[in-house]
Amino acid sequence: MMNKKPLAVYIHIPFCEQKCRYCDFLSGQGSEQLKLSYFRALMHEIGHTDGSHYIVTSVYIGGGTPSCVQSMYIVKIMDALRARFEFAPKAEISMEMNPGTVRKTSLADYKAAGINRLSIGLQSTHDDELRRLGRIHDYRTFLNTYELVRSRGFDNVNIDLMSSLPKQTMEKMEKSLERVIKLGPEHISVYSLIIEEGTPFYRLYEKGELELPDEDTEVKIDRMVRRTLLEHGYERYEISNFARPGYECRHNLVYWSRGDYLGFGIGAASLLGHTRFSNTRNIKKYIEANGMSETNVQKLTVNDEMGEFMFLGLRKVAGVKEEDFENYFGKTMREVYGPILEKQLGMGMLTYKNGRWAFTEKGMDVSNTLMADYLLD
Amino acid sequence: MDMSHIRNFCIIAHIDHGKSTLADRIIEKTGLLTDREMQNQVLDNMDLERERGITIKSQAVRTVYKAKNGEEYIFNLIDTPGHVDFNYEVSRSLAACDGAVLVVDSAQGIEAQTLANVYLALDHDLDVFPVLNKIDLPSAEPDRVAAEIEDVIGLDASDAPRISAKSGLGVEDVLEAIVEKIPAPTGDSSAPLKALIFDSIYDPYKGVIVFVRIMDGTVKKGTPVKFMATGRSDEVVEVGYFGAGRYIPCDELTAGMVGYITASIKDLKETRVGDTVTNSEKPCEEALPGYKKVNPMVYCGIYPADSAKYPDLRDALEKLQLNDASLTFEPETSAALGFGFRCGFLGLLHLDIITERLEREYDLDLVTTAPGVVYKVYKTDGTEMDLTNPANLPDPSEIEHMEEPMVSAEIMVSTDYLGAIIGLCQERRGVQTGMDYIETTRVMLKYDLPLNEIIYDFFDALKSRSRGYASFDYELKGYAPSQLVKLDILINKEYVDALSFIVFKDSAYDRGKKMCEKLKNEIPRHMFEIPIQAAVNGKVIARETVRAYRKDVLAKCYGGDISRKKKLLEKQKEGKKKMRAIGSVEVPKQAFLSVLKLDDE
DSSP states (O other): OOSOEEEEEEEEEOBOSSOOTTOOSSOBOOOHHHHHHHHHHHHHHHHTOOOTTEEEEEEEEEESOGGGSOHHHHHHHHHHHHHHSEEEEEEEEEEEEOTTSOOHHHHHHHHHTTOOEEEEEEEOSOHHHHHHHTOSOOHHHHHHHHHHHHHTTOOOEEEEEEESOTTOOHHHHHHHHHHHHHHOOSEEEEEEOOOOTTSHHHHHHHTTOOOOOOHHHHHHHHHHHHHHHHHTTOEEEETTEEESTTOSOHHHHHHHHTOOEEEESTTOEEEETTEEEEEOSOHHHHHHTTTOOEEEEEEOOHHHHHHHHHHHHTTBTTOEEHHHHHHHHSSOHHHHHHHHHHHHHHTTSEEEETTEEEEOHHHHHTHHHHHHTTOOO | OOGGGEEEEEEEESTTSSHHHHHHHHHHTSBSSOHHHHHTTHHHHHHHHHHTTOOOOOSEEEEEEEOTTSOEEEEEEEOOOOSGGGHHHHHHHHHTOSEEEEEEETTTOOOHHHHHHHHHHHHTTOEEEEEEEOTTSTTOOHHHHHHHIIIIIOOOOTTOOBOBTTTTBTHHHHHHHHHHHSOOOOOOTTSOOEEEEEEEEEETTTEEEEEEEEEESEEETTOEEEETTTOOEEEOOEEEEEETTEEEEESEEETTOEEEEEOSOOOGGGSOTTOEEEESSSOOSSOOTTOOOOOOOEEEEEEESSGGGHHHHHHHHHHHHHTOTTOEEEEEEETTTEEEEEEEESSHHHHHHHHHHHHHTSOOOEEEOOOEEOEEEEETTSOEEEEOSGGGOOOGGGEEEEEEEEEEEEEEEEGGGHHHHHHHHHHTTOEEEEEEESSSSEEEEEEEEEHHHHTTTHHHHHHHHTTTOOEEEEEEEEEEEEOEEEEEEEETTEEOGGGOEEEEGGGHHHHHHHHHHHHHHHSOOOSSOEEEEEEETTEEEEEEEEOOOOOOOOOOOOTTOOHHHHHHHHHHHHHHHTEEEETTEEEEGGGGGGGGGTTOO
């Protein structure tokens, strides 16, 4: 086989011990029986995929909480993938986990399955904040998990933190950050809390019972986070992601660069060439269809793709490259977006350097507003 | 049918006292045709109408009532628009009647419109008899209200039918009373034709359908007619009368009758309400009194939210004008809003009706500027101009003085809220001209007020300050000199022509300040700070600032599912489309109406 195309693979594990109060991901509790049925369907879905034209450069097992299901499921999935796809020698294979759901033996299984990057959902180092979020763990539990992970030789670890939490202060965020930095993970994500419809947090928010920090505090905290992380060798490479050089999450970069990716499991999204598609979000239907329930196929128009190229690409601190745009679309970026680029440049929201357009730090803060300008009719 | 068996009447009432319910009951309890008509070929004609799919929305209905004395009577019930905007139309409809049924809510009693309508009817020499409605309400006090009618209006209410139009109770009594108390029409069918136009509508099949009351003479197919005010002459194509929901052609209309004529007329402007129709070969000596050409009282700019829809807006306005001769419009251009029209209306309700029809029936998304009245500007060079658009106000140095239209208003209010309402009228620059106690607890206030103080939200303010217990009616009363200035609004240092308005000098600061506050709330935060200023003659008198936002939602990653993010961005983009760009500021279309809502706090 020659000229195989690179592919990123996403696996969705929709199970959690308990749903967090801010979470609107496709996840929930499930009985052992449901898990068994789900994984059977998932294996079937993978098993019926023709992977012969692709070479897998990254796998991302997300959720939900992949670490809350028996590790043998993860092992089997990796086996199934390897049976259908050729893997690149240094493929990045990530898995998400939550403190308090990880056993020693599981870690050995993950390692054996080839998982080489772990992403731990810590969110905060303060137990009161963790409780408010509805997390099942405290800071101590996290420390145990982290130690365990390191002792098992995982050398590419991400820690998730959240900012803009209810009642969060500068001091609390500084403290969380300081503690995490001291642990020395290779990668740190800091997501702003988003109040999503349908979550318990949303209902509290509607009632005015969620004491969120005001905008000025938020902005100050964000600045402090960026400054502190940079001082400690973590470079921001995307709106919410920071890494030691060379440890950027390659899988996520595929999403933002519009590389091909294939998702397995409920709600999993895929992009192959000019087509986006995703699986059913209904676990019952997914199981009934034995994993073969592809729905929601969207053929992208050139205008769709141009918009995506820009708004996904501009999430990256490195921004978008004019040359890539022209190579892909046969038109220059300036032909399509000239006035918008100039406008945002003039406002100090965008920079242009060596053929690349990228948001400034100020631009990153208001990226939603700026990105909307790039959608075409 | 001889004249003694015709009753031409209208129903008058305060709003919500049950006028249209009673009208519906009357139509239900009477017939469409007389016995004799039923034996003729009328039905064939009607079927034809039906095939052509014409349904009519008529200002008048002809029904047939078989009275207790065994005789058949023709009832012509003529509807009167129930709003002061259409006062002239009301007066012409009343002129087509011989009597009026006054409906009074027996719980609420007399209200401002009750009185205004009664006086208007009496001015037209109509015989008025009262009906006490809603007697089935627990709060009904028919005896008290009957006494009130006698004391305040001076009508005999001793044998007023006590009814519930809603349940149909007592409606028969009303029908009998119409026969007994409304006089039969008078007139001479052999005299030269003299007919009053009380309405006309445009029908795509028949052309203009002219609604007439025949005062004297006879009109039939082929009669050469002349419209005396507009001078137009035509030959009648069809005459007929109004069945419930359909036109019923007939051979001729004679003195005392109410019906319609058609004559291949394409333009409603040729058949103005109030004009007299006569026979051009045998004309009457003089036209009926009371005709006047109605002029718009309120103007505003109407713009398509999407500027590409400008031709659609023009087409829609032209179509609406086919059936509404009092609507005027001419193209105008605004730096802020692009191409649109300056439209003239009889009043604010008329404006609301038109904009709603444009949006609903023609599916247009509109931006409307603040309505204004017509000011008279007397210039230093001795010339005079009617100002309908604040943008056209000459430089202050060229203005000798200005005048604004005034109204005389009658407000009925319970004594509990008297202070509040007097306060309101004073705020609105009102001058009290009278205060009469109707009863010990109710007062009729009379005020002269500038029209521009009442067109925006006076009615709402009145309702809220009186907890709904005040009622209100007004009529125009000419022009009076006034100290007026143009208030300009600047958004991010740019003049927004569409937000300028004329205001009483001493109110400029308050209005400017409120306007800035209002706009501050209407304009979404941007990535930069936006000053909002109010200025008079280039001098800033008030300022607010829309703070810049510094952060919008930072996104998380949904395992490659970008659909939600995309939706969010699309929503944001759609939102922007509904905005108007003033320089680099996106202003939502509601902001242009915010001047209207200055007093709703």
